[in-house]
Amino acid sequence: MVDVAFQPNSVAPARSTRKRASLRVALKRKSTAAFLMTLPLILLVGILVVYPAFYSLHLATLNKSMQRFVGFGNFEFLFKRETFWLVVKQSCIFALSAVFFKALIGFVVAHLVHNVPAKGQRKWRGMLLVPWVIPPAMSTLAWLWLFDPSYSAFNYTLAFFGIGPISWLGEPNWARFSVILVNVWFGAPFFMIMYLASLKSVPEQLYEAAAIDGANWWQRIWYVTLPMMRNIIAITTLFSLIVTFANFDITRILTAGGPLDHTHIFATWAFRVGIEGSDLPLGASVSLFMVPILAIAAVFILRDINKRGNEA
Numbered sequence: 001m002v003d004v005a006f007q008p009n010s011v012a013p014a015r016s017t018r019k020r021a022s023l024r025v026a027l028k029r030k031s032t033a034a035f036l037m038t039l040p041l042i043l044l045v046g047i048l049v050v051y052p053a054f055y056s057l058h059l060a061t062l063n064k065s066m067q068r069f070v071g072f073g074n075f076e077f078l079f080k081r082e083t084f085w086l087v088v089k090q091s092c093i094f095a096l097s098a099v100f101f102k103a104l105i106g107f108v109v110a111h112l113v114h115n116v117p118a119k120g121q122r123k124w125r126g127m128l129l130v131p132w133v134i135p136p137a138m139s140t141l142a143w144l145w146l147f148d149p150s151y152s153a154f155n156y157t158l159a160f161f162g163i164g165p166i167s168w169l170g171e172p173n174w175a176r177f178s179v180i181l182v183n184v185w186f187g188a189p190f191f192m193i194m195y196l197a198s199l200k201s202v203p204e205q206l207y208e209a210a211a212i213d214g215a216n217w218w219q220r221i222w223y224v225t226l227p228m229m230r231n232i233i234a235i236t237t238l239f240s241l242i243v244t245f246a247n248f249d250i251t252r253i254l255t256a257g258g259p260l261d262h263t264h265i266f267a268t269w270a271f272r273v274g275i276e277g278s279d280l281p282l283g284a285s286v287s288l289f290m291v292p293i294l295a296i297a298a299v300f301i302l303r304d305i306n307k308r309g310n311e312a
Contacts, residue, residue, distance in 0.1 A: 059284040066281060074285040083261055083269075088289070090176070091265040094251075095244040098183040103237060105184065106191025111221075113192070114199045125193065132189035140253040143182045144169075147254070172262035175255050179263055182250050187243075191236055198232040199225070231305055238301045245290050266290050 063070050078084045113124050131139065146153050147168035158164040168178045202225060210220045226233075248267035251257065257264035257272060264272070266286060274283015 056284040056288060059281045060288055062281045064279045064281060070281075074282050075289075077282070078285055078289070083264075084286070086261060087264050087266060087269045087286070090263065091245060091290075092293075094176070094180060094183070094247075094265055095241055098180050098187065098244050099237060099240050101180070101184045102187045102191050102240060103233070105188040106195050109188070109192045110195035110199055113196055125196070128192055129189045131186055132193075136186055136249045137253060139186065140182060140250050143178075143185075144254055147178055169255055170259060172259060175259060175263045179251050179254055182254065183244065183247060186250070187240060190240065194232060194236045195229065198229045202228045234301050234305050238298055241297055242294055245294060 059066070060074055061069055061071055063073070109128060113121060113128070116124055145151070149155075149165070149167055149170065152165070152168065154168065155165040158166065166174060169175050206224050206228070207220055210224050215223065245265075246267055247265065248271065251263055251265055251268045252271070255263040257268045261269075266289065270283045270286040273286055274280045277283070
């Protein structure tokens with residue numbers, strides 16, 4: 001009787017142990033298959049991203065002829081040049097201004113599209129994404145013609161109001177404004193589509209509860225919409241900040257860093273120094289200076305996201 005009563009109790013743990021072992025093996029096989037499937041992409045990222053990054057670190061420690069190790073000599077040389085600090089200042093102004101206006105315009109347009117009836121949203125989304133879909137070099141050439149000093153469509157329009165002509169790309173302040181304007185025009189649709197997707201995930205019950213409590217339109221945005229979208233806003237801002245700091249084509253095509261180096265940013269000045277100036281180590285040093293700035297921004301933004309995640 002003892003043996004018969006004991007058998008079922010001993011078989012059940014054995015079966016559960018076998019099930020757990022088989023499940024562990026299956027998961028292990030799936031993870032192995034997933035790793036093998038992503039291995040080509042990992043190798044591609046390693047070849048195109050990781051290797052150039054480490055090679056640029058190596059280049060930054062060499063002299064102009066790339067035959068002698070100079071350590072931090074290139075960075076010390078840059079710190080003594082006024083043009084370098086002008087580039088740092090302009091890069092920060094350019095990136096922060098462009099990202100701010102892209103986020104603001106994207107947020108407003110996303111709300112407008114979100115309130116459009118469902119049948120019309122697809123059409124509006126398609127039209128508003130056109131600036132982001134067009135290759136930047138091609139669209140920037142169109143903007144270059146709009147800013148042309150002799151045949152500028154902007155100056156032609158302003159002439160009807162007795163304003164102008166404005167040297168859009170010939171004066172430092174107007175040139176900075178023009179570069180930021182084109183970057184905002186190109187990047188705002190990305191913010192719009194990301195915010196629109198985030199808006200659709202906000203439960204309508206929250207807005208209804210806020211309306212019942214007497215919240216007006218602005219209070220619903222401030223206390224309901226923004227808190228629900230904070231993570232996507234932070235991630236989108238960080239991604240856009242990285243892309244904007246590394247932007248090259250818009251500034252290169254519009255102003256090539258002029259007039260008098262007043263629109264140079266890290267990417268264009270690194271090209272000027274490294275490629276046109278035949279000093280690859282110094283150009284690599286300029287481009288590497290973006291890393292600590294973006295690293296600090298990433299740490300603050302991601303830490304804020306993690307903090308909110310832990311509080312939730």
